Amino acid sequence: MTSNPNAGSPRKKMTLPRFLAQKEKGKKITMVTAYDYLWAQLFDEAGVDSILVGDSLGMVVQGRQSTVPVTLDQIIYHGEMVVRAVKNALVIVDMPFMSYEVSPQEAIRNAGRILKETGATAVKLEGGESQAETIRALARSELAVMAHVGMKPQSHQLLGGMGRIQRNEAQLIADAKAAEEAGAFGIVLELIPADLAQKVTDAISIPTIGIGAGPHCDGQVLVSPDMLGLTPGFQPRFLKHFANLRDAAIDGTRSFIDEVESGQYPDASHSHE
Numbered sequence: 001m002t003s004n005p006n007a008g009s010p011r012k013k014m015t016l017p018r019f020l021a022q023k024e025k026g027k028k029i030t031m032v033t034a035y036d037y038l039w040a041q042l043f044d045e046a047g048v049d050s051i052l053v054g055d056s057l058g059m060v061v062q063g064r065q066s067t068v069p070v071t072l073d074q075i076i077y078h079g080e081m082v083v084r085a086v087k088n089a090l091v092i093v094d095m096p097f098m099s100y101e102v103s104p105q106e107a108i109r110n111a112g113r114i115l116k117e118t119g120a121t122a123v124k125l126e127g128g129e130s131q132a133e134t135i136r137a138l139a140r141s142e143l144a145v146m147a148h149v150g151m152k153p154q155s156h157q158l159l160g161g162m163g164r165i166q167r168n169e170a171q172l173i174a175d176a177k178a179a180e181e182a183g184a185f186g187i188v189l190e191l192i193p194a195d196l197a198q199k200v201t202d203a204i205s206i207p208t209i210g211i212g213a214g215p216h217c218d219g220q221v222l223v224s225p226d227m228l229g230l231t232p233g234f235q236p237r238f239l240k241h242f243a244n245l246r247d248a249a250i251d252g253t254r255s256f257i258d259e260v261e262s263g264q265y266p267d268a269s270h271s272h273e
């Protein structure tokens, strides 16, 4: 076991000021994705700081090839289920592809819908420098917004593939600084070299949350089904399986099948008089 000074201490409700303060205190921020009530309740109880209703929904829940087809109505439907389950974690909802790119006005309207209809605290959009005007418009409307730079899955066609490591240092620093200056409260850094993520993290005063971005970020995010070993085909270098739920679930299901077929289940103790 790793020693964790916070283990067992009662969790407080995560707020935006607390989220920001964790960078100053050097306390790592934890974030996982969730898409429904069942799992969100479990992650909140485990004590994660933040839950992201990611547009990875399209891939891990809907079985699509990318995040691009996810719609605003779908992310709102899932966001609402997650918020209903959460007591302490900060809930952030991804803005789907084409829900913020057309104009800052449209982004405000759509982010407003997400926050009003789900009850989440914040939204996240992909981009830094290129979306600075939109980030500023959202922040001015008092909508909490997180940026996402490095590998941007919604732009996978332009990047030439979903898993391409991003190494353009000048662009990454410019993206992070532009997002901070425009009013983002945090930035996801996806698939960038560890030394570069450290430079970005040191260059700004808002927290960086890494995925495939090394140990120097202010926090870490993983797609929860990946983290728990439920997505067998997906094994990028950054991913660690913290549990093997897929085997546990298959074993349990096979036991059910065996016991029903053999007549072992239900026995008298699982039957009503």
Ligand SMILES: Nc1nc(=O)c2c([nH]1)NC[C@@H]1CN(c3ccc(C(=O)N[C@@H](CCC(=O)O)C(=O)O)cc3)CN21
Binding pocket: 056, 059, 060, 067, 153, 162, 163, 164, 165, 191, 212, 223, 226, 231, 234, 235, 236, 237, 238
């Ligand atoms: N299930 C799931 N997990 C994720 O982390 C995730 C999604 N879906 N969908 C949206 C994006 C896409 N992500 C991806 C997709 C592919 C790689 C990948 O293939 N990475 C390899 C190759 C890197 C390279 O050498 O260019 C790796 O080893 O990291 C990484 C992240 C992260 N996000």
Ligand SMILES: CC(C)C(=O)C(=O)O
Binding pocket: 033, 052, 053, 054, 055, 056, 057, 094, 148, 188, 211, 221, 222, 223
């Ligand atoms: C991987 C995280 C950061 C994300 O954007 C998602 O799950 O959609």
Ligand SMILES: [Mg+2]
Binding pocket: 054, 055, 056, 067, 094, 153
């Ligand atoms: Mg996303």
